[in-house]
Amino acid sequence: MAVPPAGTLRFIEQPAPRPGVTVPVAPGIHWLRMPLPAGLDHINLWLLEDDGGFVLVDTGEATDATREAWLALERGPLRRLPLRLIVLTHLHPDHAGLAAWLQDRFGVPLWTSRGTYEQLQLLTREPTPDELAQRRAQLVHHGLPQVTADEMLPVLEFKVYRTAVSGLPQVERFPENDDTSRWGGRDWRWLATGGHAYGHLCLHSSGPQDILICGDQVLPSLSSNVSWNPMVDDANPLGTYLADLERLSRIDRDTLTLPSHGLPFRGVTERAQELRRHHEQRLEKLLDACRTALTAVETLPFLYRRQHEGFKLYLALGEALAHLEYLAAEGRLERLEDGGVRRYLTRA
Numbered sequence: 001m002a003v004p005p006a007g008t009l010r011f012i013e014q015p016a017p018r019p020g021v022t023v024p025v026a027p028g029i030h031w032l033r034m035p036l037p038a039g040l041d042h043i044n045l046w047l048l049e050d051d052g053g054f055v056l057v058d059t060g061e062a063t064d065a066t067r068e069a070w071l072a073l074e075r076g077p078l079r080r081l082p083l084r085l086i087v088l089t090h091l092h093p094d095h096a097g098l099a100a101w102l103q104d105r106f107g108v109p110l111w112t113s114r115g116t117y118e119q120l121q122l123l124t125r126e127p128t129p130d131e132l133a134q135r136r137a138q139l140v141h142h143g144l145p146q147v148t149a150d151e152m153l154p155v156l157e158f159k160v161y162r163t164a165v166s167g168l169p170q171v172e173r174f175p176e177n178d179d180t181s182r183w184g185g186r187d188w189r190w191l192a193t194g195g196h197a198y199g200h201l202c203l204h205s206s207g208p209q210d211i212l213i214c215g216d217q218v219l220p221s222l223s224s225n226v227s228w229n230p231m232v233d234d235a236n237p238l239g240t241y242l243a244d245l246e247r248l249s250r251i252d253r254d255t256l257t258l259p260s261h262g263l264p265f266r267g268v269t270e271r272a273q274e275l276r277r278h279h280e281q282r283l284e285k286l287l288d289a290c291r292t293a294l295t296a297v298e299t300l301p302f303l304y305r306r307q308h309e310g311f312k313l314y315l316a317l318g319e320a321l322a323h324l325e326y327l328a329a330e331g332r333l334e335r336l337e338d339g340g341v342r343r344y345l346t347r348a
């Protein structure tokens with residue numbers, strides 16, 4: 001959802017690179033852009049010079065346009081400095097899509113969190129009938145009519161995910177929160193930052209120049225989707241997201257922040273505060289709406305002006321549930337179970 005910055009962010013003046021071209025954003029750090037077929041338009045990737053090669057952060061989606069851009073890079077900057085390691089911030093296809101293909105092509109190791117790898121394993125295979133039935137039952141439990149839940153089955157199979165990724169990469173190492181890696185004379189600290197995606201990692205280097213590679217955790221003009229998702233081990237993803245956002249907001253405000261979508265900027269502290277306020281406003285709307293007991297599906301008109309269907313409905317419902325479950329965990333909403341359906345009621 002668009003949440004424009006309130007004017008406190010300072011964007012770098014460097015124009016965004018075309019696909020297949022790199023531009024430096026800091027000593028030894030290069031910016032790449034890959035096209036995206038729908039919605040977001042592009043994803044930013046980062047190349048970190050290290051030991052006669054590059055560490056690549058994220059890969060782009062498995063589309064012909066992105067593969068072509070990689071072939072152009074292979075003929076250009078990668079001739080001088082080949083890829084030597086791929087790291088993934090998270091599992092979404094614009095980030096992890098070409099991981100298996102690039103690994104195959106360049107024969108390089110890949111690192112990502114254990115949580116990301118578990119999700120990649122789950123989503124790169126077809127679900128079993130039982131798994132599919134469980135996912136469908138969750139939608140009905142949260143208020144979706146049976147007919148609509150049936151229409152959602154193709155979404156719940158995540159077939160689209162498998163067409164947007166090139167397969168399951170092999171993972172050499174699973175970095176954990178606060179681990180450090182030394183590349184190009186800099187120490188990079190891995191920060192586990194959940195809520196938007198299970199297993200999401202950021203990378204922070206505090207010297208010589210303070211730099212944060214933040215994946216989708218903090219975006220300069222969008223609020224990242226934060227969804228409750230029964231397929232992951234996090235019952236309160238908004239709680240996780242806000243706690244991890246708080247950690248990022250304590251990073252120096254002059255840190256050069258490299259987001260996956262939009263332009264590099266300074267002002268991560270202010271942006272984290274804006275995003276927190278955005279979520280607080282949604283929580284207030286839900287507390288107000290749930291003075292009459294509502295299912296998650298029934299809360300959607302209070303959060304969104306337009307009606308959603310298909311995958312967008314899945315995301316909207318997940319986002320509503322993340323907020324409702326946050327309020328329930330805080331004891332501000334009561335969960336009422338009746339006839340296999342859950343409703344939420346604001347506590348007096």
Ligand SMILES: [Zn+2]
Pocket residue numbers: 090092196197216
């Ligand atoms: Zn994402």
